[in-house]
Amino acid sequence: MTERDGIGVALSGVRKSFGALQVVHGIDLTIRDGDFVVFVGPSGCGKSTLLRMIAGLEEVSDGEIAIKGRDVTDLDPSERGIAMVFQSYALYPHMSVRDNLAFGLKMARTERTEIEQRVGQAAEILKIDHLLDRRPGQLSGGQRQRVAIGRAIVRKPDVFLFDEPLSNLDAELRVSMRAEIARLHRELGNTMIYVTHDQTEAMTLADQIVILRDGRIEQTGTPRDVYENPVNTFVAGFIGSPRMNLLDAEWSGSGKVRLAGCEIGACLDSFRPGERIVFGIRPEHIRIVAGGTDAVQATVEFTEYLGGTRYVYCRLGDAQNLVVELREGDDIPSGSAVWLTAPPERRRYFDGNGARIG
Numbered sequence: 001m002t003e004r005d006g007i008g009v010a011l012s013g014v015r016k017s018f019g020a021l022q023v024v025h026g027i028d029l030t031i032r033d034g035d036f037v038v039f040v041g042p043s044g045c046g047k048s049t050l051l052r053m054i055a056g057l058e059e060v061s062d063g064e065i066a067i068k069g070r071d072v073t074d075l076d077p078s079e080r081g082i083a084m085v086f087q088s089y090a091l092y093p094h095m096s097v098r099d100n101l102a103f104g105l106k107m108a109r110t111e112r113t114e115i116e117q118r119v120g121q122a123a124e125i126l127k128i129d130h131l132l133d134r135r136p137g138q139l140s141g142g143q144r145q146r147v148a149i150g151r152a153i154v155r156k157p158d159v160f161l162f163d164e165p166l167s168n169l170d171a172e173l174r175v176s177m178r179a180e181i182a183r184l185h186r187e188l189g190n191t192m193i194y195v196t197h198d199q200t201e202a203m204t205l206a207d208q209i210v211i212l213r214d215g216r217i218e219q220t221g222t223p224r225d226v227y228e229n230p231v232n233t234f235v236a237g238f239i240g241s242p243r244m245n246l247l248d249a250e251w252s253g254s255g256k257v258r259l260a261g262c263e264i265g266a267c268l269d270s271f272r273p274g275e276r277i278v279f280g281i282r283p284e285h286i287r288i289v290a291g292g293t294d295a296v297q298a299t300v301e302f303t304e305y306l307g308g309t310r311y312v313y314c315r316l317g318d319a320q321n322l323v324v325e326l327r328e329g330d331d332i333p334s335g336s337a338v339w340l341t342a343p344p345e346r347r348r349y350f351d352g353n354g355a356r357i358g
């Protein structure tokens with residue numbers, strides 16, 4: 001078995017209640033050693049609580065947590081082989097960067113030469129060697145976050161835990177720090193668990209994305225899996241920006257999909273005539289065509305111009321909206337009627353409860 005086939009972190013039946021309120025409902029999750037795993041989901045879904053339970057900062061109400069095969073459920077944070085990086089940086093303002101980096105190691109009574117070596121290495125990896133004598137107040141936000149990450153690196157943890165580490169940075173800095181974190185993962189090869197509500201971070205950083213809703217896992221998979229094959233309308237609507245178009249439709253008697261008064265072919269064997277379904281299609285998979293076979297008619301409302309990309313907002317029938325990503329050369333004026341279609345293999349179907357059926 002190679003190192004990467006081993007198990008980094010395993011959660012079984014993990015629950016959390018605050019008083020009478022249960023917020024995490026029995027999570028089972030296995031994270032491969034060395035994987036970069038991102039927890040995403042709407043505000044309040046339990047991402048941070050789950051991460052804090054893995055860190056040992058929050059007690060589990062039920063279930064078990066193992067790190068590299070060792071049950072750590074009842075261990076102190078310092079005994080778990082983890083290091084956590086917080087959104088707030090949590091640096092000591094009166095200490096120099098060097099002392100901030102060394103602090104945890106000094107507390108653990110690590111030898112001085114070992115401390116110097118690890119601090120030097122971390123500073124080099126993060127390119128903060130020239131800042132070692134400054135205090136946090138003399139650093140930019142991005143530099144502070146580097147020091148916070150450095151403090152995690154010097155501990156040589158088995159698992160890095162990141163709780164929205166880039167949320168306090170401006171948009172440009174977020175992008176460059178995101179690349180830094182990806183580089184760090186490539187260089188160090190540790191298991192990393194990262195909480196964010198930013199799905200671009202999730203898509204670009206993750207080997208595996210875990211999508212949470214109301215304290216439960218909705219889907220786990222590679223960014224591509226969850227984008228192309230969402231298991232339900234929640235995941236389909238959550239991953240991707242703009243989101244997947246999710247349109248109310250129904251099966252026709254002939255096994256086609258009736259959508260806004262038009263019929264389009266469906267590549268599904270089982271169907272129940274008249275049953276309501278949800279038809280899903282991503283904006284980039286929609287094509288504008290000349291005629292009405294296997295297509296639906298829509299009215300163009302307005303176009304959003306984003307430089308390299310243009311999105312056309314259309315109305316379908318009386319009440320449904322649809323976003324289409326325009327291709328190079330396509331140009332359609334507001335108010336015009338268009339016929340739209342999509343390659344059959346890109347069409348997604350969900351039942352009335354939102355579960356994927358094809």
Ligand SMILES: Nc1ncnc2c1ncn2[C@@H]1O[C@H](COP(=O)(O)OP(=O)(O)OP(=O)(O)O)[C@@H](O)[C@H]1O
Nearest residue numbers: 018023041042043044045046047048049050196197
């Ligand atoms: N100490 C606490 N006492 C009571 N309820 C709490 C406590 N901490 C968290 N919660 C509740 O648990 C639920 C999950 O919170 P959590 O912070 O894990 O969500 P989150 O997904 O990280 O949200 P966000 O993206 O807004 O940070 C929420 O309903 C929250 O109000």
